[in-house]
Amino acid sequence: MPNDIFYDTHMKNKPTSYGRMPGIPDGKDLKRKLLRGMLRLRLIEERLSAIYHQADEIKTPMHLYTGQEAVAVGVCAALRPSDTVSPYHRSHGWYIAKGGDLNAMMAELMGKEAGCSGGWGGSMHLLDTAAGVMGSSSILAATVPHAVGAALAFQMKGEDRVAVAPAGDAAIEEGVFHESLNWASFKKLPVIFVCENNLYSTTTPLSARQPRVDIYKRAEAYGMPGHRCDGNDVGGVYAKAVEAVHRARRKEGPSLIEVMTYRWREHVGPHYDWDAGYRTKQEVEEWMEHCPIRALAAEFPAQEVQLLRDEFEKEIDESLAFARQAAFPRKETIKESIRV
């Protein structure tokens, strides 16, 4: 097991039930909301996996979020529409969870003008300012300071808003991540750093990249609270996010949340890759067994879940139809927009 210490610690701490959500009064409604969010996201990505290579209509590197749904959905459920998120290359989850327009995302993946980035961005560069999705970047940790900057602007303008900075576990190896924590803590900015620890950077395991120092504990060195939670427990992620959001709105400064999660599919592309040699099939299957969606769905009548599935599949059909019939950008726009 390449990531023994992180992995084992995490698995041992895994809760057995989603029944407990301490401090959250609207348990059932909230759970339904979280289930909807995760299931919709999962189905969108499953469909993308299915069609990705078939007709070659999506020509952009696609980093799927399958398995990590509880992170973006749990965190975004704690936010208001006016709050912002600055995603990174694995951007679909944050875009959708924050309320990004699905039609515009599908069109973007197909390089269409109706895409959320006009066909100029693709999967790694999604934007929906109306939903507070501030534009994603493919450079590790590079949007983390953007979220800090959004928080700086909120503070300067006296706006009651919060910014979220998602980052993978490899992103915290970048200098700019630490520069951002230092900046945000020093200025007491309303920003939440969310580390999605999925244990791999492309195919390089955490144990080959970092000393055995828990990521969430590093927050303390920057004078901010650090939490770790189980990425298969969406309620737990939500509860930690609520705490961090309250802290930010109380003007007490930033927090770091490390969510232990797992990417089911390959780093980039639609396939499962347990035969690639960097992780075992057993490891993948263990995580899949603890699927955040399946566990939560089990608390609802099967019929209700099926209705949800049908609703989402129909929506996905429609969004794909929208994207397929949408026009490509005119080639002339290259010449028109190249000058600054």
Added chain:
Amino acid sequence: MKYSESIRDAQAVMMRQDKRVFVCGLGVPAPGEVFGSTRGLKEEFGDQRVFDTPASENGTLGVLLGASLQGMRPIMVNQRVDFFLLALDQLINHASKWKYMFAGRQEMSVLIRLIVGRGWGQGPQHSQSMHALFAHIPGLKVAAPATPYDAKGMIISALQEGGPVVMIEHRRLYDEAQDVPEGVYRVAFGQARVALEGKDVTLVASSHMVSEAKKAVRLLGLKGISAELIDLRSLRPLDVQTVYSSVKKTGHLVLVEGDWKPCSVSGEIIASLAEKDPGIFKSAPLRVMWPDMPAPTSAPLEEAFYPSVKDIGDACFKVLGRPGSVSEEESQEKVKFSGPF
């Protein structure tokens, strides 16, 4: 008004007019106030709009870009260009591309002030100009003003137009003075200025090298050579047309740039003219630039490294195919500048 004062004035004028504008950077409100270029701003606008930052160039630029996406108009000040190289990810991968990655739906607006050091032993990591590096990147505007008037006007243009702007300021220009209008006026990007009119040879320069070239033009005049001096002002967009018109008239071109030759702005100008109309050259153009190596520290080495006014003058004789040169004594530079900065 001195160059440093005109920069200060431009920032103050814009901060009075536009609440979105703020100024920050390492040492911005500290004693010295970035060689006087941020003097008194904190007193007038308060520490919410004029503040120090951590020594995190990439992080700071990223933060300012994030703030710009929320409608702010930040100015980032760096006491040396060299330090800013740490921020190239945010500049090249983000600021310059944002507008294009999102089809113009969002744009990052920031003015980045970078100061070039030279002389008094600044050494290889305190003296780079990096004109060409920044000018290479699509999506950026790059200014290298040579006069207080242009420095102020270009700062105002940068803040009013938005988008990412890199302004390269030469420390040797900071004490040069001229009359500068009060209030708001703009100097456009992409428009070179004919600093001195002449008919025999075209001299093209930017930033501090405009001052050096001016001295050379005066000395050439004493020897009966009439040189036209073009001050580029803006390196991206680059105004090749003004240079073209001048070379069309003179047929001879000397380019003076405080930078290295390979992949330089001067090389780009020669290439553009050759593509446009190779017939305009009556002689092969010459470039007066740095030797292809980092700047040394020791005073005599430093003196040998930087091209002199005599080198510029002699290059003009050479392209004209005339014997003769500019006299050594007359070209001796009177350096008022003294360290440590």
